[in-house]
Amino acid sequence: MGQIEEFLEEIKEKNQFRVLQPASFRKEGRIHFQDKEYFDFSSNDYLGLAGHPALKEASIKAIEKFGTGSCASRLLSGDLKIHHNLEEKTAQLKSKESALVFNCGYQANTGIISSLCKAGDAVFSDRLNHASILDGILLSGARLFRFRHNDAEHLESLLKKQAGKFRNRLIVTETIFSMDGDRAPLKEIVSLKDKYNCKIMVDEAHATGVFGQDGSGVVAEDGLAESIDLIMGTFGKALGSFGAYIAGSKKLIEYLINTCRSFIYSTALPPSVIAANLESIELLKTEPFRREVLLENARYFRSELANRGFNVKGESQIVPLIVGDNDRAVKLSSRLLEKGYRSLAIRPPTVPIGQVRLRFSLTYHHSKEILRALVEEISCRQ
Numbered sequence: 001m002g003q004i005e006e007f008l009e010e011i012k013e014k015n016q017f018r019v020l021q022p023a024s025f026r027k028e029g030r031i032h033f034q035d036k037e038y039f040d041f042s043s044n045d046y047l048g049l050a051g052h053p054a055l056k057e058a059s060i061k062a063i064e065k066f067g068t069g070s071c072a073s074r075l076l077s078g079d080l081k082i083h084h085n086l087e088e089k090t091a092q093l094k095s096k097e098s099a100l101v102f103n104c105g106y107q108a109n110t111g112i113i114s115s116l117c118k119a120g121d122a123v124f125s126d127r128l129n130h131a132s133i134l135d136g137i138l139l140s141g142a143r144l145f146r147f148r149h150n151d152a153e154h155l156e157s158l159l160k161k162q163a164g165k166f167r168n169r170l171i172v173t174e175t176i177f178s179m180d181g182d183r184a185p186l187k188e189i190v191s192l193k194d195k196y197n198c199k200i201m202v203d204e205a206h207a208t209g210v211f212g213q214d215g216s217g218v219v220a221e222d223g224l225a226e227s228i229d230l231i232m233g234t235f236g237k238a239l240g241s242f243g244a245y246i247a248g249s250k251k252l253i254e255y256l257i258n259t260c261r262s263f264i265y266s267t268a269l270p271p272s273v274i275a276a277n278l279e280s281i282e283l284l285k286t287e288p289f290r291r292e293v294l295l296e297n298a299r300y301f302r303s304e305l306a307n308r309g310f311n312v313k314g315e316s317q318i319v320p321l322i323v324g325d326n327d328r329a330v331k332l333s334s335r336l337l338e339k340g341y342r343s344l345a346i347r348p349p350t351v352p353i354g355q356v357r358l359r360f361s362l363t364y365h366h367s368k369e370i371l372r373a374l375v376e377e378i379s380c381r382q
Contacts, residue, residue: 015326016347027051029365031342039370041343041360046317047209047290048364049240049283055276062275070268075257078268086274087245089281093208093216094233095225096247100256101274103266105205105234106132108244111262112232113172113201114139115255122166124158126150126173128180130203133172142170149180152188159196169198175218176206179351179359181314183218190227201230209238210291210317215284235273238291239280242273290364298362301371308379319360320346321378329356332378339377 011017024032028051031040049055062082072078083101090099102108113136117123121142125133128149137144145162147155155171163169171192173184186202193200204217212221215238219228230252235243246256256263283290298317305312311322323329329345336343336358343358351357362371 015330029363029370038337038340038342039366039374041341041362041366041374043361043363044206044237045240045363046206046238046294046361047215047240047283047287049209049238049280049290052240052280052283054283055240055279058275058279059272062271066271068272069270072268073264073266074268075264080268080271080274082271082274082278083268086278086281089278090245091247093214093281093284094231094247095216095220096231096249098250098253099245099247100253100263101269101277102244102246102263103269104236104242105130105203105232105244106135107262107266108232108234108246109133109203110136110139111260112230112246112256113137113170115260116140116199116230117142117168117170120166121168121170122162123170123172124155124198125171126177126184128177129172129174130178130205133174133203137172142166149177150182150185152185152192155189156192156196159192159198163196163198169196170201171198172201172203174203174206176204176211176316176318178206178318179320179346179357181206181316181318181320181359183315186218186222186224186228190224193227199229200227201232202228204231204233205237205244206316206318208233209280209284210294214288215291235277235280239277239284241276241280243269243277294362294364297366297368297371300368301360301362301375304372304375305378308375310378317362319362320357321360322355322357324354324356326356329358333358336374336377341374341377 026040029040030037070078087099087101109132117140119141123137123142124145124147126149127146145158147158175184202219207218209215211218219225219231229248231247233245235241294317302312302319313320323332326347333345343360346357346359
């Protein structure tokens with residue numbers, strides 16, 4: 001126990017101690033704690049679909065028809081036709097032959113990578129890839145090479161030196177990065193695929209629903225669906241529900257059904273969640289204005305902060321304001337909270353030392369009027 005106590009004391013001294021903060025409820029870009037309302041800039045409900053009447057109605061109907069749970073894994077009795085309907089719709093959205101649904105993004109990345117890669121293989125991973133990607137690589141036993149963030153030249157230098165030493169080679173990147181809000185140079189990365197005989201996997205968790213025709217993602221927007229082997233993403237962010245997916249070839253999906261431990265040994269997602277996911281895919285087509293408004297407002301917010309001399313990053317709905325050190329970030333976050341804006345300080349180890357930030361996750365419900373007032377509060381030097 002002494003080791004645990006020492007660790008807790010150490011992170012408290014570094015101002016890195018975290019606690020859970022239960023909300024009473026949230027709705028339309030706002031969140032409530034102890035009877036006080038805040039604008040919520042820490043949510044990934046980018047399109048504001050989590051409270052959409054169509055998703056709620058679809059879930060209720062599914063509960064009435066199927067009950068509240070799937071009650072078994074997909075390979076036992078938990079597999080329903082509705083799961084397959086969602087996989088077919090997801091494959092169509094991603095312009096791939098087939099798809100497989102997972103219970104969450106973390107399970108998807110850890111399970112997929114550790115199924116596809118083994119000792120004797122190599123994975124070339126962007127240095128800022130999500131922790132689930134890193135953990136999947138470590139579980140696989142493959143050799144890990146991390147290339148500098150969004151640096152295709154560094155990736156090629158690693159491939160040139162190392163690729164020939166390994167049986168199979170996998171390149172992994174996100175398309176929109178969760179902490180910097182920036183976009184991967186996919187076309188440059190894809191150009192290395194054939195040259196060094198690699199497979200490519202991308203994580204579209206923060207891109208699906210926001211970018212591309214019908215919210216199909218960055219891969220589709222860049223016209224690279226045929227060139228990228230595995231497209232992973234989630235239903236729990238812009239799509240407003242829960243779960244994850246991988247889209248690829250039919251043979252790939254058959255292989256994962258038979259080998260992927262995080263899929264095989266998990267109870268299937270409940271039908272109510274699957275029904276909401278199906279409805280959200282339809283809304284991407286019928287309500288495109290949501291992503292259009294979101295991205296326009298994000299450009300406005302980023303531009304206003306930059307014009308006032310703030311260090312902002314990204315080119316998406318995620319707008320990081322780089323503060324630098326823990327104390328300044330926590331103080332700014334606390335001051336904004338007092339004014340009714342909830343944006344938490346993102347600190348090490350989630351981001352590197354010196355890159356502490358407030359990460360503003362914008363949603364469809366955050367209008368320019370709200371953002372203009374927020375900029376004024378951030379600009380108020382206290």
